[in-house]
Amino acid sequence: MSLDAVLSRIDDQLPDALTRLQTLLRIPSISTDPAYAADCRAAADWLVADLQSIGIDAQRRDTPGHPMVVGHVPGDGPHLLFYGHYDVQPVDPLELWKTDPFDPQIEDTPKGRVIRARGSSDDKGQLMTFVEACRAWKEVNGTLPCAITFFFEGEEESGSPSLVPFMQENAHELRADLALICDTGMFQSKTPAIVTMLRGMVTEEVTIKGPDVDLHSGFFGGLAANPIHTLSRILAGLHDDIGGVTLPGFYDDIPELTPELRAQWEGLGFDHARFLGDVGLSTPAGEQDRTPLEMVWSRPTAEVNGIWGGYTGAGFKTVLPAEAHAKVSFRLVEGQDPDRIRDAFRAYVTTQLPDDVTAEFHAHGGSRAGIMQTSAPAFEAARRALSNEWPEEAAYVGCGGSIPIAGHFGAVLGMNAMLIGFGKDDDAIHSPNEKYDMESFHKGTRSWARILDALSASSA
């Protein structure tokens, strides 16, 4: 059977695959910093050449930002689109890295062998698992099992400004039966997982203004309005005593978990004590009448992500500041409309303002929650394929984060998306000393071979 031959080929070719990944990891394709624009283009060019080396008709497609890479393989059966991103996060603080972030090292650690470099897990290593699976398949069978479009982005870590316009302009070319996205992780670092639920998000910056200028707290203290006080009251009032969000209408239209999903999640055996213990915490701090998995997957949040105002340097300055600021985000779930939540927040803030104090708002972005249609047969086929590769049965899981790309495939191209990835909780993505487990890279590649085999035989 050809799948076994492909899996053997993947095993045999692992050292070469690793060499290719290391070559890609050496390119410092930091998308948010204009100084690295040429490196982003170089990474795109490297991917184009690598896809072409497998016989894929691939091209660099320039945009107003960093280029896309698009490749096509015709074929019978379902038409799949695979998405990954070749850009990486900045590396600062550089002094916390034990090795050069762009000189990938293979290290043996107590938890196994790892590839350490910026982008190894997010997302170059994950992206290459799919490419390497296709390469092995092609080498063994002379062709790929179905029509596949490769679609790599270079702006995922900098807000994807070119993504939706590019999708819109090239919709006829990109539209496929199903999008595969490899940018997520395994559940509790060991259970292969298909993400079926993503939270949406509203991000908002608020500036509270008091006096025209910073005042001396000796001459004005006790008489003049202090905008930090107002901001503190506003933020403190966002949550009630049991962790619920107080905005009027915030929980309207949010569905409860189905009994089936609730039972499935209970079966996952989420170890919240360990999850929190790994970061020095012990107690679920959210809605006290919800389970820990609900808190992070299926319940919305209000979080203050940044706050500043007045004197924040060394020593002390007795200033009454003219302004105070906060960055506030809301993770949204099914049923919540980003515009409505933003309006509710702004209305709440406005009602809390005392005399002489005003508020200004700056919207940073908003996206709805993403709910995957797992009833499509491809989902169960992929789940069985994953389960065959790994010691544990694959699970449908939620993800508390917001991955807007999944929603864009639905909204712009009318496609369902399936998120499968092999990252581990300790990969340190976005942090110093990022790594990707060799197991993730090797078994991830094998997983895609199994999934391609399963999906090409099903109707995605």
Added chain:
Amino acid sequence: MSLDAVLSRIDDQLPDALTRLQTLLRIPSISTDPAYAADCRAAADWLVADLQSIGIDAQRRDTPGHPMVVGHVPGDGPHLLFYGHYDVQPVDPLELWKTDPFDPQIEDTPKGRVIRARGSSDDKGQLMTFVEACRAWKEVNGTLPCAITFFFEGEEESGSPSLVPFMQENAHELRADLALICDTGMFQSKTPAIVTMLRGMVTEEVTIKGPDVDLHSGFFGGLAANPIHTLSRILAGLHDDIGGVTLPGFYDDIPELTPELRAQWEGLGFDHARFLGDVGLSTPAGEQDRTPLEMVWSRPTAEVNGIWGGYTGAGFKTVLPAEAHAKVSFRLVEGQDPDRIRDAFRAYVTTQLPDDVTAEFHAHGGSRAGIMQTSAPAFEAARRALSNEWPEEAAYVGCGGSIPIAGHFGAVLGMNAMLIGFGKDDDAIHSPNEKYDMESFHKGTRSWARILDALSASSA
């Protein structure tokens, strides 16, 4: 009568006095920046030479920081000590200055002629009013009217680290019957004023700690404790709904105003609408059952002077921060002990901490309120002398700020202090485009001549 001759002399010599002040203002004696240490020494040397030119036995007295200037004039009658400071605030943001801060300009403005330069009002111009009064007195009478010690500091704008040790080491030399301090202003910019009540202060920095590291608000949001939320609740809880401070025991032992003082303050006709209106405010924001003057002079406060945590740069980062910070100060009044207030704040914060959240405290300083003993005959003598110089009757006033030097004279040297100054509310001390009114300089000098005349005739 000799006083009239002295006043005439002051009038005649005003152009020369102004030239001397401009020379002193050209020296950039910024005490907080080590780059200006030589300039601080140069300012001290200039003052020594200027005092010597009047026949005063003056010397630069080096300290571990910037030098003191001490000069002595023997004499009969009361022994007075005059204090001022020759160091100035930094000038940044330099781009907001209309002229070079160290190239003093004489300008005619709609409100009258001014001397514009850093330090013109705080405190070189004020300091020189006393020196010029002594110079004129000496020139007219050949001697000064009583024993006077001149004591100039060069670290007032950088926390006065050498002041108390110097006072302790030279207590026998510095002790006098009364300290005169010229570093305050006129009430509502027009009423000559003797400050008889200064607020004390406790400054405290608190760090609220949650997780060991910054977390991703997608993966942890809704489950993990957010220290910004805890900090917001703590700060919001510091005040009740009518502006009172909630710390247990905060208002214990605070005396009410005497009926006499309350009547006197009512007679001052404080125009709080104008005072607040000048900075874009309209409503007294403090304790709603107190008058505006009580809010800033005789009632204690809790103010957040700085707050920071999480991501505060451009754009948005969905971080749950490991820490959040605030700088909090309490202005204290008679009866409040700084240590007790600090302890009460720390105890309150500690009771507000949820599971997994801790607090660390850093004390920045503390000083008691200062209450001057106005029953000493010198106060009424000085008040009458001031009233003779200005169109308005001089007033005893409070000051919401904290001027620790007054307390040091009491605590270290056992001396009463009298604070008289001629600054205006719009002098922009500590800000760009600082100025000192020519009226303040001229009539301030004349005021000191009158006060010297009055005090030398009384028993200070």
